[in-house]
Amino acid sequence: MKVNRSQLEEILVQKFETIKSDLKFTEDLKNELAKHKILAGDVQRIISQNIPIQEIDDTMLFLFTNAIYVLTSENIFNPELYFNEREIQIASRYEEYHDDKIKLPLVIDNVLSLNDKEFITVLPIKTLVEWDNSLLIEYNHETQRNPKERKNREGKIVPIANINPQSVKEITQHILNNTFKADTLILNVLSDGNDEIMYDPKHGRLTIVSGEIDILDGFHRLNAFSQVINNFNPDADLKVQVAIKNFTIKEAQAYVAQINTVNKMPNTYIQKLKADRYSDIVAKELQKESELKNRVSPTHLVNHNVGHLVSYKLLTDEIEEQFKINSKIEAMDLADYLTVFFDYLIGSFPEEFARDKSGETIMSKHFMFIGYITLARHMYENNIPARSVVEVISQIDLTESNPFFDEVKKMNAPLSNKRFKKFVREYFNQIPLEGV
Numbered sequence: 001m002k003v004n005r006s007q008l009e010e011i012l013v014q015k016f017e018t019i020k021s022d023l024k025f026t027e028d029l030k031n032e033l034a035k036h037k038i039l040a041g042d043v044q045r046i047i048s049q050n051i052p053i054q055e056i057d058d059t060m061l062f063l064f065t066n067a068i069y070v071l072t073s074e075n076i077f078n079p080e081l082y083f084n085e086r087e088i089q090i091a092s093r094y095e096e097y098h099d100d101k102i103k104l105p106l107v108i109d110n111v112l113s114l115n116d117k118e119f120i121t122v123l124p125i126k127t128l129v130e131w132d133n134s135l136l137i138e139y140n141h142e143t144q145r146n147p148k149e150r151k152n153r154e155g156k157i158v159p160i161a162n163i164n165p166q167s168v169k170e171i172t173q174h175i176l177n178n179t180f181k182a183d184t185l186i187l188n189v190l191s192d193g194n195d196e197i198m199y200d201p202k203h204g205r206l207t208i209v210s211g212e213i214d215i216l217d218g219f220h221r222l223n224a225f226s227q228v229i230n231n232f233n234p235d236a237d238l239k240v241q242v243a244i245k246n247f248t249i250k251e252a253q254a255y256v257a258q259i260n261t262v263n264k265m266p267n268t269y270i271q272k273l274k275a276d277r278y279s280d281i282v283a284k285e286l287q288k289e290s291e292l293k294n295r296v297s298p299t300h301l302v303n304h305n306v307g308h309l310v311s312y313k314l315l316t317d318e319i320e321e322q323f324k325i326n327s328k329i330e331a332m333d334l335a336d337y338l339t340v341f342f343d344y345l346i347g348s349f350p351e352e353f354a355r356d357k358s359g360e361t362i363m364s365k366h367f368m369f370i371g372y373i374t375l376a377r378h379m380y381e382n383n384i385p386a387r388s389v390v391e392v393i394s395q396i397d398l399t400e401s402n403p404f405f406d407e408v409k410k411m412n413a414p415l416s417n418k419r420f421k422k423f424v425r426e427y428f429n430q431i432p433l434e435g436v
Contacts, residue, residue, distance in 0.1 A: 001058065001082055008065065008082045009053045015068060015077075016047045025071065032067040058083075062091040086231055102134040104210055111206040111244075113199055117191075117251075119206055119244040120184075125175075125225040125236060128185070131213075132226055140214035143188065143252040164220065171224035176232060176298060177313055179277075184241040185218035186259075191248045206244065216245065216256055232298075278325035279316040285335035286315070291346035295358075302366050304359030309346075310369040314415060318373040322425075323380070340386035341376045348390045352398075362398055362405060370421055371428035382433055396431060 001008075019025045026047065030040040038060075045051040046064070053061070062083050069077035079088065111121040131137050174180035189195050195211030215222060221240075228236050247255060286292045292310070297303055300313040319338075325331050346353045352363035359365065379385075379392065396402070404427050413420035 001087065002084055003082055005058070005061070008061065011076060012061075012064060012068075013049070013053055016049065016053075020047060028071055029067055032070060033063060036063055038063065058087060059091045062087060066091075090230055102130055102136060104136070104208060106131070106136070106208040108206045108208070108244075109204065111199070111204050113201060113206075116199075117246045119199065121206070121242050121244065122239050123242045125238045125240060126229055126234070128222060128240075128242070129226050129229040132222060133230070136213055137187065137222065138212055138214050139219060140188075140190070140212070140252075142249055143214055143216055143256055144219070163223065167220045168223045168227065171221055172227045172232075173298060173312075175224060175228050175236070175238060176300065177316070178300075180238070182238065182240040183218075183221075184243050185221055186216040186243045186245065188214045188216050188245040188247050188252050190214055191246050191251070195246065197246055208244075214252070216252060217259060277316065277320055278328065278331040279320040279323075281328060281331040282319050282323075282325070282335045282338060283312060283316045285332070286338055286342065289335075290339040290342045291353075292342050295355075302359070304364075307355035307358045309353065309358060309364055310366060314366065314369055315373075318370055322373055322377040334380070337380055337386050338376055341379075341389050342372075344387045345372065345389050345393070362400065367408065367415055367420075367424060370415070370424045374425045374428040375431060378429055378431070379433065384433055392431060392433060 019029070026044070029047075030043045033043050034040065042051070046053065046056060046060075056064075062079055065077055065082065066079045068074075069079060075081075083091070108121055108123070111119050113119050128137070171180065189197055189208055190212040192212070196209035197211070198207045198209060199205070200207075225238075228238075245252070245255065283296070287294075287296050292315075295307055295309045296315060297308040297311045300311050302308045302311050319325075319334075323334055325334060349363055351357070352361045354361075357364060362368070375389065375392065376386070379388065384392070396404075400406070407423070408420075411417075411420055411423065415421070
């Protein structure tokens with residue numbers, strides 16, 4: 001979203017307060033949202049805050065905002081103020097998703113049975129997100145580790161999902177950067193008399209015929225999977241282990257208590273094991289302090305339409321490959337050097353790096369950043385001041401008549417191609433530094 005979601009939530013809640021007693025407007029709102037197959041009862045529950053606005057997803061939030069904007073023409077409800085283009089596209093397909101909703105029974109292959117109540121399998125995150133989009137996976141407050149509570153408009157204490165947005169964001173980023181280490185997500189087909197599951201040991205096939213499917217462990221991961229599939233890469237092929245239980249509420253609560261009291265490692269050791277690469281420290285500083293601010297794509301793809309110049313993946317991978325960083329101090333020193341390097345490089349060629357020309361000019365091509373980081377490493381090792389980058393790079397022909405660029409076109413290779421990377425690095429390595 002373009003703004004903090006809570007800002008829009010507050011505006012909508014204020015509007016709900018004014019329309020609760022306006023039967024005509026409420027009816028018009030229900031009719032408007034019915035065009036997207038949203039049930040009138042759900043609209044009423046959201047307006048009355050029996051369903052807290054914090055619990056509805058971004059798509060539903062968009063549809064409510066847009067519907068009110070259509071009915072009132074008040075600019076404060078213009079969804080373009082709050083939602084980016086991608087989010088609007090997803091919301092516009094809500095009806096399509098609604099029609100494609102997956103329904104029980106679910107047939108899952110390649111399942112191992114531990115006993116008649118516990119099963120294990122491997123599933124693509126795309127499958128889990130499809131189930132989640134179809135509202136098949138539920139957040140059961142009675143079986144979560146630490147659900148939060150809040151007062152609704154009637155003063156009643158109600159439980160709500162305890163979501164840490166920063167945690168979801170970090171997991172999403174790790175998935176996009178291919179640094180995510182998958183652990184087991186745990187689902188529970190609630191054993192309450194309404195459930196029916198069948199296991200075929202011969203074919204390793206589990207069928208969930210009916211029942212409520214709760215998520216016992218992995219709620220933040222599931223939210224991150226949804227972010228990746230719905231907002232960034234619908235074809236992501238990441239797979240994760242999934243444990244499927246068939247517990248009662250009491251059994252599920254005991255199980256959650258058990259996995260939450262297993263001996264834990266000290267937080268400092270966990271952080272050591274997590275060990276974000278030193279290149280991440282450098283890249284994050286560049287995103288905060290240099291001319292690369294707001295110009296680094298969070299994924300492996302670059303969206304030149306919004307002015308991106310380089311992907312986070314290419315930036316960190318090249319820094320990791322070319323600079324042998326052994327400590328945080330070295331990482332910070334290198335970040336200082338590269339900040340000046342890119343400030344002078346981008347700032348000295350404003351036309352070449354203009355946002356509206358991103359990806360169109362030779363200097364703003366994505367692959368050139370393999371060369372820039374190579375050149376930075378070459379200069380750094382030879383104690384050449386970072387500000388001298390302009391003088392150094394001005395020695396090469398930056399037009400399409402340069403055979404180097406002609407060869408790049410002929411290679412037509414992805415940035416991940418090792419031979420292509422080597423070719424670009426070797427060219428920038430041979431740029432003379434004498435006399436600079």
